[in-house]
Amino acid sequence: xxxxxxxxxxxxxxxPVARAALGxxxxxxxxxxxxxxxxxxxxxxxxxxxxxxxxVAPERLGHKALAVNLSDLAAAGASPLAFTxxxxxxxxxxxxxxxxxxGLLALAxxxxxxxxxxxxxxxxxxxxxxxxxxxxxxGQALLRSGARVGDEIWVSGSLGDARLALEAFxxxxxxxxxxxxxxxxxxxxPSPRVALGLALRGLASAAIDLSDGLLGDLGHVLRxxxxxAELAWEALPRSAILGVQSEAWQRACLLTGGDDYELLFTxxxxxxxxxxxxxxxxxxxxxxxxxxxAAERGLVVTQNGAxxxxxxxxxxxxxxx
Amino acid sequence: xxxxxxxxxxxxxxxPVARAALGxxxxxxxxxxxxxxxxxxxxxxxxxxxxxxxxVAPERLGHKALAVNLSDLAAAGASPLAFTxxxxxxxxxxxxxxxxxxGLLALAxxxxxxxxxxxxxxxxxxxxxxxxxxxxxxGQALLRSGARVGDEIWVSGSLGDARLALEAFxxxxxxxxxxxxxxxxxxxxPSPRVALGLALRGLASAAIDLSDGLLGDLGHVLRxxxxxAELAWEALPRSAILGVQSEAWQRACLLTGGDDYELLFTxxxxxxxxxxxxxxxxxxxxxxxxxxxAAERGLVVTQNGAxxxxxxxxxxxxxxx
Numbered sequence: 001x002x003x004x005x006x007x008x009x010x011x012x013x014x015x016p017v018a019r020a021a022l023g024x025x026x027x028x029x030x031x032x033x034x035x036x037x038x039x040x041x042x043x044x045x046x047x048x049x050x051x052x053x054x055x056v057a058p059e060r061l062g063h064k065a066l067a068v069n070l071s072d073l074a075a076a077g078a079s080p081l082a083f084t085x086x087x088x089x090x091x092x093x094x095x096x097x098x099x100x101x102x103g104l105l106a107l108a109x110x111x112x113x114x115x116x117x118x119x120x121x122x123x124x125x126x127x128x129x130x131x132x133x134x135x136x137x138x139g140q141a142l143l144r145s146g147a148r149v150g151d152e153i154w155v156s157g158s159l160g161d162a163r164l165a166l167e168a169f170x171x172x173x174x175x176x177x178x179x180x181x182x183x184x185x186x187x188x189x190p191s192p193r194v195a196l197g198l199a200l201r202g203l204a205s206a207a208i209d210l211s212d213g214l215l216g217d218l219g220h221v222l223r224x225x226x227x228x229a230e231l232a233w234e235a236l237p238r239s240a241i242l243g244v245q246s247e248a249w250q251r252a253c254l255l256t257g258g259d260d261y262e263l264l265f266t267x268x269x270x271x272x273x274x275x276x277x278x279x280x281x282x283x284x285x286x287x288x289x290x291x292x293x294a295a296e297r298g299l300v301v302t303q304n305g306a307x308x309x310x311x312x313x314x315x316x317x318x319x320x321x
Numbered sequence: 322x323x324x325x326x327x328x329x330x331x332x333x334x335x336x337p338v339a340r341a342a343l344g345x346x347x348x349x350x351x352x353x354x355x356x357x358x359x360x361x362x363x364x365x366x367x368x369x370x371x372x373x374x375x376x377v378a379p380e381r382l383g384h385k386a387l388a389v390n391l392s393d394l395a396a397a398g399a400s401p402l403a404f405t406x407x408x409x410x411x412x413x414x415x416x417x418x419x420x421x422x423x424g425l426l427a428l429a430x431x432x433x434x435x436x437x438x439x440x441x442x443x444x445x446x447x448x449x450x451x452x453x454x455x456x457x458x459x460g461q462a463l464l465r466s467g468a469r470v471g472d473e474i475w476v477s478g479s480l481g482d483a484r485l486a487l488e489a490f491x492x493x494x495x496x497x498x499x500x501x502x503x504x505x506x507x508x509x510x511p512s513p514r515v516a517l518g519l520a521l522r523g524l525a526s527a528a529i530d531l532s533d534g535l536l537g538d539l540g541h542v543l544r545x546x547x548x549x550a551e552l553a554w555e556a557l558p559r560s561a562i563l564g565v566q567s568e569a570w571q572r573a574c575l576l577t578g579g580d581d582y583e584l585l586f587t588x589x590x591x592x593x594x595x596x597x598x599x600x601x602x603x604x605x606x607x608x609x610x611x612x613x614x615a616a617e618r619g620l621v622v623t624q625n626g627a628x629x630x631x632x633x634x635x636x637x638x639x640x641x642x
Binding site for chain 1: 347348349350351352353354356357359360361362363364365366368370371372393394396397399403405406407408409437438439440442443444445446448450452454455457459462464465466528529530545
């Protein structure tokens with residue numbers, strides 16, 4: 001059954017708002033910020049066939065579309081506040097919209113944030129645009145530019161399962177059913193590390209979320225901070241499923257995988273134990289995987305003390321791939 | 322020449338930011354709000370073939386993509402602050418991106434606002450998602466819900482030229498070359514009425530921007546306010562070009578045209594002269610086109626004192642058309 005644009009907004013996405021002064025249904029949403037805080041804003045556009053497969057369950061897609069945006073707030077150490085949603089799709093179908101809205105709004109509720117505005121329109125493929133807003137005290141946001149020589153490099157969770165799932169979908173490798181479901185969940189249902197981002201305020205010197213792959217995203221931090229990095233191959237956290245794949249697949253997935261939505265952050269070595277205890281407080285596993293070195297040394301991954309050859313591995317780029 | 326995603330952001334869209342604490346190039350942008358103000362947020366997604374024709378000049382498209390968002394802030398009486406941009410497109414081409422960015426950033430500069438974040442990605446057709454942020458003192462935003470019986474109904478500028486241009490593009494009617502260029506400019510280069518929106522704070526009782534056509538958008542105000550309206554056909558402002566078209570085309574363009582991005586607002590009759598003088602101060606023509614009546618009377622358009630038959634005219638809906 002086809003729904004009109006305004007019916008659609010009202011039926012699936014309009015909710016009473018508590019924190020926002022005015023939500024969906026006027027020309028603008030109005031938001032109250034906590035006095036003295038800065039506004040943190042991030043935006044992501046997900047396109048069918050590029051960022052998600054048409055096989056994904058709508059509920060998971062709704063979850064992921066918001067999760068990747070919350071992940072950006074997490075990387076800034078910002079506290080989520082509200083978000084807007086733009087949807088472009090060939091048809092407005094209830095069987096898609098209802099579970100999509102459920103997945104989206106369940107994650108929103110889990111983080112205490114509200115959908116405050118949106119736009120729905122026709123279009124040849126499904127496109128989901130989300131802009132998320134959060135707040136952070138002035139000077140406390142985690143930036144990419146704060147890494148200093150001697151800082152330790154950390155990542156949360158484990159890396160590479162999303163890429164492994166993508167390769168299994170593509171038929172490049174095969175996985176047992178249960179293993180496939182587990183890595184598929186990593187790809188389709190990432191957990192944005194919002195609580196960790198907040199816990200790292202004042203502890204981490206720099207942070208970024210891992211969306212385009214470890215080497216590429218770490219590269220952004222290194223360029224912004226004017227430093228180099230040495231990563232220990234053995235220390236990179238991987239799931240038991242990824243850990244039994246070939247060395248080549250492990251490298252591809254761990255170093256350039258993308259879509260992990262874990263946090264990569266740096267912190268002075270003196271904060272080592274406090275980082276561990278803060279991460280434990282928010283029930284998020286973190287692993288120290290290397291250290292920041294001088295810019296001249298570039299980006300090196302060592303295995304048994306020798307530098308890995310990183311040629312042929314490159315970060316994902318939407319217009320180069 | 323194909324550009325990588327990060328080159329593209331840096332080359333065309335990265336600008337030094339003044340007002341924002343941190344602009345394009347980190348996980349989030351950080352913005353300082355004026356203390357005590359509320360944040361106003363609006364988002365719009367423009368899809369090729371739906372919201373614009375592939376024949377539009379990239380510079381005009383850049384202008385329009387931001388203009389339609391600023392128009393939402395204008396309708397709320399909010400002062401523009403910053404915006405984010407998401408672009409999905411088949412190829413990253415300089416011959417498109419350079420003029421597109423020029424048109425977009427020229428309008429941004431004219432309104433003193435900054436591009437603070439974005440996302441670029443591949444996709445089958447050009448999609449442009451913009452989220453615009455502004456600020457407004459608590460309680461002063463213009464809402465759709467404030468119209469009261471006896472209020473006068475006003476519109477800015479003139480209506481219907483964008484629809485006339487669309488029909489000329491479709492071949493439904495033909496226009497002399499110069500006339501075509503003029504209405505085409507109305508369709509492709511709307512002027513968001515930001516200054517008027519600010520001038521109407523404290524004067525207007527309700528406001529909306531005319532994006533989906535007069536009847537449809539006025540209908541939103543009437544529903545939100547729980548009132549009816551009587552419009553005078555003769556009073557609806559139209560260009561000399563539209564004024565010489567057939568009665569049927571005039572009705573279609575003026576009443577359901579869409580894409581005008583003028584403001585429709587209501588104000589107590591006692592504010593009549595102050596509305597006129599405030600509009601003159603910001604050099605924006607406004608016309609009183611009717612009045613708010615009791616909800617039971619619905620929405621009526623009168624011509625020579627008799628109600629027009631509005632059957633067969635309906636507001637544009639992206640999923641019903």
